[in-house]
Amino acid sequence: MKKSLYLLNVCGLSMYKKCVLYDTVRVPPTELGEDIEISVSRALREKLEGRIDRHLGMIVSILDIVEIGDGHILFGDGAVYYDTTFEALVFQPVLQEVIDGIVVEVVEFGAFVSIGPMDGLLHISQITSDFMSYDSKKARLVAKDTKLSISEGDKVRVRVVALSLNERDPRESKIGLTMRQVGLGKYEHLEEERKKEEVA
Amino acid sequence: MNKIDYKKYTRFERARIVGARAIQIAMGAPVLLENAGSNPIEIALNELKAGVIPITVKRDRKV
Numbered sequence: 223m224k225k226s227l228y229l230l231n232v233c234g235l236s237m238y239k240k241c242v243l244y245d246t247v248r249v250p251p252t253e254l255g256e257d258i259e260i261s262v263s264r265a266l267r268e269k270l271e272g273r274i275d276r277h278l279g280m281i282v283s284i285l286d287i288v289e290i291g292d293g294h295i296l297f298g299d300g301a302v303y304y305d306t307t308f309e310a311l312v313f314q315p316v317l318q319e320v321i322d323g324i325v326v327e328v329v330e331f332g333a334f335v336s337i338g339p340m341d342g343l344l345h346i347s348q349i350t351s352d353f354m355s356y357d358s359k360k361a362r363l364v365a366k367d368t369k370l371s372i373s374e375g376d377k378v379r380v381r382v383v384a385l386s387l388n389e390r391d392p393r394e395s396k397i398g399l400t401m402r403q404v405g406l407g408k409y410e411h412l413e414e415e416r417k418k419e420e421v422a
Numbered sequence: 423m424n425k426i427d428y429k430k431y432t433r434f435e436r437a438r439i440v441g442a443r444a445i446q447i448a449m450g451a452p453v454l455l456e457n458a459g460s461n462p463i464e465i466a467l468n469e470l471k472a473g474v475i476p477i478t479v480k481r482d483r484k485v
Contacts (some may be wrong), residue, residue, distance in 0.1 A: 251445075255452035295442045295477065300449035 227270075229278060230307065237319060237338070239312045241278065242288060244305070245270070249293070251300040262304050263287050270310070272339075274392045279314025282339050313339050315382050315397055320406070323399075325376040328363055330356045333372050335380055335399055342397035344372075344380060349401050370411065377409040435479045440466045443475050 231242035247269055253261040263284060270281045291305035315321075315337065323335040323342070332345040346354050349372060352365040362373035372378075384398025401407050431439065444466040447453060454474045458465040469475050 251447075251449040251451035254446060292480075298445075300442075300445040300447075300451065 227275065237279075237313055237315055237321070238282075239279070239314060240285065241310050241312050242307065243278075243310050244307050246294075246303050246305050248299075248301045248303055251302075254302065258290055258304070259287055262290055262306055263308075266306065266308060272392060274387050274389050274395060276387060276389055279312050279387070280339055280392065281310050282313050283311040285309040285311055315340065315342075315385060317382055317385055319382045320379060321382065321399075322377065322379050325372060325374055325378060328356075328361050328373055330358075333363065335378060337380075337397070337399075340395065340397060342380070342382065342399040344378070344399045344401060348383075348399065350407075351402060370408070372408070379406050379409070379412060381406055431479060436470065439475060439477050439479070440470055442477060443469060 227243060227245040229241055230244055233240040245266070247262060247265045249258075249261045249265050253264075266284045266287075271283060272281070274280045286309040288307040288309060291307075293302035293304050295302060321337045321342075323337040325333045325344075326336045326341060327334040330346075332343055332348070334341045335344050346356075346363060349363065350365055350368065350370055352367050352370065354363050354365050356362075357364050357371075360373065362371050364371045378401060380399040380401055381403060382397060383400045384396070386396040388394040388396075405412070440463065444462040447465050448462040453465055454469055455465070455472055458468045466475070
């Protein structure tokens, strides 16, 4: 049997990619009477969706089955194992990439920003160069001198500066973000700056 | 998938096919014959005799 889950072809360069992948999948005996394609795609979804691979990124969705090979029967298991070629939508955050996201949670040490299937951490020190304090009543972060504040639901433009993908436990994966660069920040502030430039 | 011919396989291959089919039936796979018997092994044997088991043997595999 060939190595489990490997890449045959990639389409797309940024964080979302359409990949042609190859993997072996287990179809339980209760589904043997059904259409193979349906049970194989169901088994693939259960096995792979939400899974993180160090080289590929996170598998978001199984799009299409390209080819189903012969099934194998192993000793001691009534299931059939199919070698399958399929298309999948894969999300892979890349270092230095600029991403638009929405703030989903604000805590003492920073804000969590949803950048698609995963959340990234925007640390309090990476929001502005100003001193920021946590307002626990309104669950937001407020800057001392400027009137900048970050709260849940804000749309922000951020850059990926740290990546630590955990294959075993996808929830433990960490994505570090920054807003302390030109062209990054809250949408409203970006809009203001753009208007200022136009006037000047 | 080819249905198997009883005479096509050796007794070892037939034993493996019946074993594999019996565990499938025991784990809830749909039975292919009516009134095939009461326990998985009996059903698997009857299916083999009727030639309806969708399992083939790969002989050329070198490990």
